[in-house]
Amino acid sequence: MQASELITKGDLNEFKSELLTEIKKLVQLDGQGQSKKWLKSNEVRKLLKISPGTLQNLRINGTLSFTRVGSIMYYKLDDINKLLEGGLQ
Template sequence: MSHPFQESLKNIEQRLVELSKIVTSRQSQYTEDMFIDNDEFQRLMKISPGTATNWREQGLIAYSQINNKIYYKMKDVNKLLDDNYRPFKKK
């Protein structure tokens, strides 16, 4: 027979696991939908302003523009990297 304290502890552990899953899924969703500006994009990718412009003009990265300010969704940055991924080839 289980002790009530042990049952309560198991319920708390189960709830923590459920909450952890919720937090993890929301964090990844927030990160993917988050926007960064052009300066942050250039720092993140370690590229020059001209390279960022070329990538936009070539259609390599989706972006939003409001007046002279440019923004990128993190999911589009990840897509750029995924689309240009070259897997390691064994010799």
Template sequence: MEAVILPKEQYQELLKRMDEIKSVLTEKQKDPKDLFLDNQEFLQLMNVSKRTAQTWRDEGIISFSQVGSKIYYRMSDVQKLLDSNYNQAFKKRK
């Protein structure tokens, strides 16, 4: 194994950067329900057209946030939409 010797300042800077990376990774691992999707990500996730997404927003089917012209959806609202439209499998007749 090879040893690397660093001045104290460089070592402290390295530790600081590692802490920053750790905090970014921790933030990314938050509960997925806290995540926001932009409109394009929502369209891809749900495999719907822009027009369908607009209709769902207009009819109150999906909640959203709008900042300027950008549309955002909470992942928890997407989950709620899917849960509210969930249908149990039917029992097959023999």
């Protein structure tokens, strides 16, 4: 039998910081100047030249998939490119 392990608030705060750091790495430009792999809602709206309501409709009807982290929604750049090319169903 293993002894019980307690998780403290400090442990949770440390985990939160590490998780946020990793998420930020995923959405930022990499060191080689390549484009982002994930875009925020306002970036997608500017790229597609659509309103917030239109973007919401794309999410609701499943045309454009997204990932929510907290209150921020992220969209894969590959999915947006497929949508622009007419290949995303």
